[in-house]
Amino acid sequence: MRYAKARIAVNVLGADPMDELWDSVMEAETLGHHDYQAGLGRDDVPAMFKDERELREAWEGGWDEQDQMERIKECPYCNDPSFVFCPVHG
Numbered sequence: 852m853r854y855a856k857a858r859i860a861v862n863v864l865g866a867d868p869m870d871e872l873w874d875s876v877m878e879a880e881t882l883g884h885h886d887y888q889a890g891l892g893r894d895d896v897p898a899m900f901k902d903e904r905e906l907r908e909a910w911e912g913g914w915d916e917q918d919q920m921e922r923i924k925e926c927p928y929c930n931d932p933s934f935v936f937c938p939v940h941g
């Protein structure tokens with residue numbers, strides 16, 4: 852798995868975590884979006900992310916973002932052009 856390799860690069864070789872882990876983190880976040888749409892709950896973090904804090908948080912971040920987007924889609928204030936700022940979502 853790519854993340855495991857990146858982990859080694861960071862821990863053993865002293866590589867910059869953001870350089871090495873960025874792709875994996877982005878993938879985890881994207882998966883969070885998809886999993887939300889697939890009907891998974893916020894507690895349904897994929898097993899492979901559970902022990903990897905960065906990936907778990909990225910997945911949850913993606914899930915949260917999708918959740919927010921879905922709420923905004925259904926929010927009467929966000930969809931009302933007479934409200935410049937939504938009182939709920941800003």
Ligand SMILES: [Zn+2]
Pocket residue numbers: 922923926927928929937938939940941
């Ligand atoms: Zn709103």
